[in-house]
Amino acid sequence: MRNRAAFAPVGSVTRGTTHTNRLRRVDRWIAALPSLRRTGNPVVVDLGYGASGVTTLELASRLARVRPDVRVVGFEIERDRVTRASAQLAARPASAPALPAVRFDLGGFEVPLPLGEQAAVIRAFNVLRQYDESEVAPAWRLMLRRLHPDGVLIDGTCNEIGRVASWVAVTATGPASLTIALRLSDLDRPSVVAERLPKVLIHRNVPGERVHDLIRALDSAWQLSAPLAAYGPTQRWIATVRRLRDAGWPVGGGPARWRLGELTVRWESVAPAGFVWSD
Secondary structure (H helix, E strand, C coil): CCCCCCCCCCCCCCCCCCCCCCCHHHHHHHHCCHHHHCCCCCEEEEECCCCCCHHHHHHHHHHCCCCCCCEEEEEECCHHHHHHHHHHHHCCCCCCCCCCEEEEEECCCCCCCCCCCCEEEEEEECCHHHCCHHHHHHHHHHHHCCEEEEEEEEEEEECCCCCEEEEEEEECCEEEEEEEEECCCCCCCHHHHHHHCCHHHHCCCCCCCHHHHHHHHHHHHHHHCHHHHHHCHHHHHHHHHHHHHHCCCCECCCHHHHCCCEEEEEHHHCCCCCCCCCC
């Protein structure tokens, strides 16, 4: 057992901004992950949940629909936040829907799960955005040490009310994909996501970088699909994603995911210039 008095989590205290329902887009993406659905040990880590435990509790509730035996652990680097979130959990009324196993604890990028335990999923949302770009890959590597070999680390960010989000999925072999998730009903241009790209990409939205090419291509395809707006924004978005795929972008998923306002592309199509990952 670790000495809690001497324990120093790895990382820096972030702003801790959080809101109810803010992470719903990434939650439903996690719920569909094979690494969660097929694992024999469904441990999910919510790293850096912020000043309130609400998004961790929401994550647990959503994942329980597909894995009733899921166990969710929220880690924060600040003791007061752990105390506050634990109190929120304890104060849930008896009439509230039952939750799977949830707990809150002190921890950072080292992800201090019990000895020998590995996570199927680690969600680190709106955490690395507040770090320097050079700190991203080392943080990924540290978190991956506590991930199951077939697990997924999700590093992403979103706006304050969760209508614009993006995230990188990282596996044991390195970054695998970038997902963009948008609320379509009031979408003007998909390039609104440029301000909410993960830290590893947000400063790379400049000419000569692949993610810049993707965002330009996405806006162009959205404009070319404007005639389908008469059938609703969902049909327009599906057509937009199909245009990207037909243009050679390595688009994943299918209409069932696209209609949610999602676009997932393979990492190598957006990897920053000079980015190298080695095992």
